[in-house]
Amino acid sequence: MEEFLKLDIKKKFYYFMVMAALLLIMVIPVIMATTEKNVESKDIVLDDRWTVTVNDKVYKDVTLSKFRFDMCDRGDILTFEHVIPRYDTMDDPTINLYSIHAAVKVSVDNEVIYQYGQDRYQQKKLLGYGRHFIPLGKNRMGKKLIIEMHISENNAFDGQQPVIISDGMKLISKDIAGKRFNLAISMFLMVFGVIIMILSMLMLKSSVNFIQTFCIAMFSFLVGCWTLCNMDLIEYFAPNLLVKTYMEYMTFYVLPLPFTYYFRDRLEKKGFPKLLKIYFKVLIIAEIAFAVFAYTMQFFNIMHLPSFLSGVHILMMLAMLFIVFINIWARKNSQDSINCVMVGFAIAVILTVIEIARFNINKYFFGFSQNEYNSTTCFAVLIIVISMLVDYGKKISQTLYRIAQQQLFKQMAYMDELTGLANRRKCEEYMKELETHTEKYCILCFDLNLLKKINDTYGHEKGDELIKRFADVLREVYSLYGITARTGGDEFVTILNNVSVQETEKLISDMLILIETKNKEEDILKLSTAYGYAMSDEVADSNPHIIYKLADDRMYEYKKKSKMGRND
Incomplete structure (x- = not known):
């Protein structure tokens, strides 16, 4: 470690680039390991012929993938009933059930086979959301499957995914194969973030400019974690729904901070508008205060993390506006030309705005396809991370050039021109x-x-x-x-x-x-x-x-x- 710290900034930068390249190579086996699509799985999808009770209102012959009801609030009770079909060809029949912020009880006739979150629901604590894998057993064909959900959050959901009976782990293998690229990108962003955060902290002793590298790495890591949760991939590593929920919301609520702070160096440019400087400072304070407030409310169980989702959407939009403003100012004052980083950010901003709009429109107006929402923001973020690296690489090359010039001038000042010895x-x-x-x-x-x-x-x-x-x-x-x-x-x-x-x-x-x-x-x-x-x-x-x-x-x-x- 000490030898690394003694290296000059140029050699450290080379280490930075080599490690990034090795990281790209590490992702390839992940993609190869998850490319198997044709996993044999005779899944039974229970989509139609359901009887659904929403509080006291009963709906019969329901198709879940098309069924919508009023947005659920805390205290609402939903019951889903269906006759269990034949599944005698399965070695390990397992129910795959998706719930969103609800205490769940699953019964077959009058026998309770699974419960989740009853104690936390009574204590008004966060329950989380995600999939439940429930062993069904061998002799329950033709019996009545009853799923009861007690909703714990306001504006929780307005539909229910179809219930799937699958043969044990085959469903998981098939699901991972279908999301292999999302898994690969998530792992890349996370591993990249961890490695570069460590490296940039070591480099900070050489130059404070590496705070930008840290922002890139932190942003990458946070988005990688969030995507792993949002795509329901974290369940294969940590099946606890609370782990997934806390991880998703906590990483998402910190996201605007490194994203915004990365552009702090723009404020030091000559002639930068004072109003934009104030905007930046207020935005940074708001992002920190928002995250601290949300975590504090959750810690004391006053309000839960999902209640603050609209707030982080607003902060992300304000951060994107700031980036748009500074790029317009740079172009207007001829301090920057159109380059890869500006194009990358433009594309990523457009994709992110569309994603936020899609989420809110689907949630409050049309509902989600199959009652499930999986964000594709990770692809937009990958563009942002690449753009940040390009932008930072340009700055580093300019910095290295200036350092080389300074070293040359210093060498000339202390070197005898004829012999090359000291003067x-x-x-x-x-x-x-x-x-x-x-x-x-x-x-x-x-x-x-x-x-x-x-x-x-x-x-x-x-x-x-x-x-x-x-x-x-x-x-x-x-x-x-x-x-x-x-x-x-x-x-x-x-x-x-x-x-x-x-x-x-x-x-x-x-x-x-x-x-x-x-x-x-x-x-x-x-x-x-x-x-x-x-x-x-x-x-x-x-x-x-x-x-x-x-x-x-x-x-x-x-x-x-x-x-x-x-x-x-």
């Missing part, structure tokens, strides 16, 4: 840093001999070549141990960290051997240097400038003894 400015800053260090260090001073003679005899081009040859020697010998800088025309300084006198002498010996080797390969540009060094513990006050002065004095003493001089 005097870098050396002085490094020495200033040594003032606060407690580790032992050594400073070496070098003077390149015969440079003036080469310049006068062969020209400055050859003199520069001699300097570069000497710089290569210093780089090869000392680069792993510290910093080497060119501080003047023929003057060089090397600072070695955590070395002893013996180690320093060994490195100097290696340098002289390397110089001798290179001189055998060259007839004109012979390398020769005077040097001196001083250790940080040689004086009581280990001031780097005092150590440098001592090393420089020793270098000049060496020049005198070698009787080579500069020939300046």
